[in-house]
Amino acid sequence: MSTTTYEGVVKDGRVSLPESVRLPESATVYVVVPNFDAQRTAHVGSPRLVNPEDVRDFRKRVTKGRGR
Secondary structure, eight states: OOOOOOOOEEETTEEEOOTTOOOOTTOOOOOOOTTOOGGGOOOOOOOOOSSGGGGGGGOOOOOOOOOO
16 A cells, blocks of 8 residues: 655644545545643534434424514
8 A cells, every 4th residue: 555645734623635636535544633732622423313203202393472
């Protein structure tokens, strides 16, 4: 396996490479992050229902309120 290294920057959560870099679709890439402390970051995922059928408990009814 041969490798090539490019320097990129993370912008809005995506790795941005120089415009001159062209990679084929579905190319396998590896991201190496120097001087990164994983302890400083946190990931908060979206809540999920244990039982998806319970979604009916969260239905809302929109009613027109009184004007002030």
